[in-house]
Amino acid sequence: MSDPTRHEGTPESEGTPHPAGHGDTGADHLERVATTDAARELPPEQAGFGEGVIGEVLLDIQHLSKSFGPVHANRDITINVRRGEIVALLGENGAGKSTLVNQIFGLITPDTGTVSVKGDSTPIKDPKDAIHRGIGMVHQHFQLVPVMTVAENLMLGHETTKGGIVLDIEGARTMVRELSQRHGLAVDPDVEVDDLPVGTQQRVEILKALSRRVDLLILDEPTAVLTPQETDELLGVMKELAASGTSIVFITHKLREVLAVSDRVYVLRQGAVVGEVATKDTDATGLATMMVGREVVLSIEKDAATPKETVLSIHDLMVKDDRDLTAVDGFSLEVRAGEIVGVAGVEGNGQRELVEALAGMRKVASGQMTLGELDLTRANPHETHHAGVGHIPEDREKHGLVSAYSIADNLVLNEFDQAPYAKSGVRQFSVVRENAENLREEFDIRSSGVMQTAGSLSGGNKQKVVVAREMSFEPKLLMAAQPTRGVDVGSIEFIHRRIVEARDKGAAVLLVSAELDEILSLSDRIAVVHGGKVVAEMDGKDADRTEIGRLMAGDH
């Protein structure tokens, strides 16, 4: 009986193999991956890692360097990965981790040095080559075509065809279902990717990588968009894969995850490897110190809050997203002057739409928002700003800054037409410049001058520009959405301190963040959001990590 779906015949299409003993897929398989301790209980011969077991060297990188102009993204990096190992690449934002793995996957070519895969040191030309050599990658920003179905996305690049030309969708569907079962990641092949929740999209992304033969799987910040429970699940999957012979290289800046699942850690700082350690030989403080190069205070010190009158009042707010679906669904919250309210939640639960609506950038479907006496519900950004609302937007490249403009111009982006920066419609450049010099000093913006184009600053400094701008006019309400995303640790500390300072000066602060640590460290009060509404409110001191995690996942 001939197979109606003729594959293209390459070994890639067979998918990642798994050894005998892991073929069971069923209810208890799921139970096993749900707890991160599961893999530790595997006997050593199935584990592929552990004390005394040395697997073959899968990936050997020697003296790798890569520069972009004057920026040395990777400097003389030497690392290796053995079969069955989980190796973590730890470092703060901008340390060079993504650049490194992009070279392993063939997206960038190294300047000097070699990357050897299974002993073969031929340079990796492009992703196709990398895939062919057994490397797979799960990207931080999912590489999925939104309007195409799961099946179409999974077969892209190695399509199942009839007669070599005509697409065989049915064959693709079958492949998806098989893969789904084999690795215990359930997905529906016929759904359009952009209709899927983020956690499921990541499953698709992982399956995509696993649909080819993968000896080494790279995961780039995989838990950024997951709830704590989903994170645990993912970590479990990673251990499964390692146990079945697929090595994992895993980029993260989250110490917790490194300690939970990796065998070895390489710490990167400013483009170079500054430490290599077996996970069992280190702890959070040790890792953090290596990451930053100095003693790091992992949480910020602040005085107790003395909240005053209610500044922001949100009542039963309903806001639609870009696809006209309800994103904010009956959201109610109050923020008082002199307090920081942290909105905790996994991305995709309406936070972005909420903040945009509050800033006047998005239309409100129903409900009300008031700032003191002022009704903000129908206000536009100009009006909200002048009412005293500062907004640190989630996407600084898109909303927060004009990359082509100078730092000085960016610092007056909201006020360019107000006195003293303009007089009767004519801009007063000297005043703008002076303001910029002051702010640059006050907020420690590292640049060669205030006339430098904002686009050439580092992530942290870009964010400092935005923060400087939004805090310098002493807002009544400060909204900070993901304020330290993509920012180096030094700048994170700085920004956190400034936020607390703003609070101490009497501002009401609304902090929206997907980083639970940030919320826990800064907030006086915490509101957990799920499905577009507040599902729980609590005092900062009473907050329990696990509890919040549950609530974030919708378990309430």
Next chain:
Amino acid sequence: MSDTTTEKAAPPPSGEEPPEEQQSRGGALAYLIAHQSAVVIVVALVIALLIGAVLIRLQGVNPWYAYETLIREALVYPGAFTRTLQKTAPLVLTGLAVVLPLRVGLFNIGGQGQFVAGAIMGAWVAYLTSGAGILGALLGMLAGIVFGGAVGALVGVLKAYRGVHEVISTIMLNYIVAGVTFWLVVGPLQAERSKTSGIPQTEAIPESARIGSIAGVPVGFIIAVGLAVLCWWMLSRTTMGFRFNTVGANKSAAGYAGIPINRVIVMSLAFGAGLAGLGGALEAEGTLHRFEPAIVGSLGFDGITIALLARANPIATLPAAFLVGILRTGAAGLQFSTGIAPEIVDLLLALILLMVSIPVLGKWIFRSRADKVSVASTSWGS
């Protein structure tokens, strides 16, 4: 789906040394382009003229003689310089008509139609109000701005509120305006003598409402220069200009900053088209003293070339328009002396534009540091 940025994030920094300083006063991408590629433009010009020389040689004519004739016809012979200036004036305006919206990220290629709308209404109003002398001329100019601007405003409204891409709508309006004005000029606005001669035209504008020259310099040219400077000043020194540039540089950030994007879109197109309309009115009042369908020639399309040559810098439209003016004025004489068809100028201009837009420049300019996304195309999908 996690938000994917289409702009390349700045490469990971070393943390210690910040990258070199880049002066960017007023900051718009287009301004940056204009400032830094003057040398490259001259090189491109030279290359284009060399290619043109080869083509002229193939016609059996000595290219250096041809170029010399062009220059002489345009600048040296008595009255030539004035004629060249007269030709340059409307070109500056049609060039500005493209430049202004370009700074907002919009592509106004409807200069032809906007010019014609301004020309016919300018001619008509000047004719009607010629009793008031110079005031008639001014009213005519105003009519030109208003009617040309109306066409632009329509394009802007369709773009801002209905998402109709301006490249398509401006071209459609070119044809629509051509049709309407043609009907007008053989219908209600037809001159008496035109009904017998068969040449479609409107009544002649009497002397009193015409525009002449001051000390040999055509008034239209003076107005055009003034407007070019005004546009430059507006874009680089005023808050209105800041709004224009910001919408062009980063629409989302402009929205965040509270800039009324839709209004900016409509305004930029209305202003730009108004300038083209003014060019038409000036041409009708100053050069032709009436309206004929052929008044526009290729002025609208030349405006596109000029704007691209000027790299969206209003002041640079002056030399660019002057260059085109020289070529166009010299062309008639060229044909007389060498037999080469005046269309050679179309070809030369096309070559110049090609050389200026192409490779090295394209790569260098449009892949500038932080913004790799080019200006005009971002408006297509939105």
Next chain:
Amino acid sequence: MTWVTKNRTTLVILAAVVVAAYVFYYAANDIAPSMFVAAWGYAIPLVLASLVGVIGERSGVVNIGIEGQMLIAAFAGFFAAAYSGSLLVGVLSGVGSGLIAGGFLAWTTVRWRMDQIIAGVVLNIVATGITSFYYTPGQILPSLIPNLDIPLLQDIPLVGEVFFSGRSWIASFAIVAAVGVHLLLFHTRWGLRTRAVGEYPSAADTAGVNVERLRLVNVTLAGSLAGLAGVYLSMDASSTFERGMTAGRGFLALAIMIMGAWRPLRAFAMALFFGFVNAVASQLQQSGLGVSGEPSGFLEWTLAAITSPQILATLPYVAVLVLLGLAAGRVRPPGAVGQPYVKGDQ
């Protein structure tokens, strides 16, 4: 079948249109047939040109230069045929110049990352420059492109008369091309990769597809269709070349592409629609509607205006504005159109 239920609305609209067409055909038998024939004739180059746009934009590349491509091809085809005495040489020259122009567009925008709209505008200006200058009047074609009457199909009332008789093979090819591009785009490997490259190129890149190469190939080859459209204009629909003879068809084709939601078969339908609008305008012009004598009063003037030949001729262009205005927000272009792709973009 599920296919029928999924495409309910389209089928209903299609059925309604077909019925209306036939009713008109029989009811107004004196003018209808010639109108339909004229409509198809006008639509043929639009079909080909809009396919150029569809292929390009589905790959992520905006092509504003279709107008220039057609003009150059019309020029090259006509004069090559006239000078060489061979129709075949003419056709090949026309199609070839479309290819070359497409290649120019592809290389400058994809390889050199030039702004796509500017590249298109430059192409148009260059095409105008070249064809204006090298134009020589008085040339004639050696012969006309032969007709292709398809035996059985040509006897079908209305449809057969219009599509399958009295037309050259270019016309038939246009139909085949529309269907072909549809099948290729939605049912082949090439189509899936092309659409991925136009929607979200980095996903294609990381899956092993060579984004740049695919875009280069697609835009260049699509140029051949523009070339054929140009050849049709100067060697089939008319047997002469006039300066500027494309008369905005390249831009009409873009409008058609948009209204057809970047789908080949819908673009085909929209092209037919535009052909019909044009035929209606011509018919109205001929039938001498209008006000006799000098009109008086605003109303009469307006009526005289609308029924005048000059303003009736603007009907297709007005229709574009109205329809595009209505289509706002209802059609969505491919996600990555207009953006050059830089590797490592995520």
